[in-house]
Amino acid sequence: MILLGRTGTGKRSVGNTILGEKYFKSGKRPIGVTTKCAYGAQDFEQKRLFLVDTPGFLDPNIAGKAIQCEFGTAYE
Secondary structure, rough: EEEEEEEEOOOOHHHHHHHHOOOOOOOOOOOOOOOOOEEEEEOOEEEEEEEEEEEEOOOOOOHHHHHHHHHHHHOO
């Protein structure tokens, strides 16, 4: 599962809720925390769920190519 959204919208908080643990550092301010893709994994009913958190889309500080490159390294 890949979490996509604008900067500062709470993707990491949603990821932590889905996984039931605090895998991702999150903040209370409406600014982006994520600068690189990160992942977490959890077993649910004998199946493994991989969750990838992405930097915010439309963030002027992160180039689109950098986000694309990060998808591969987060899964490894």
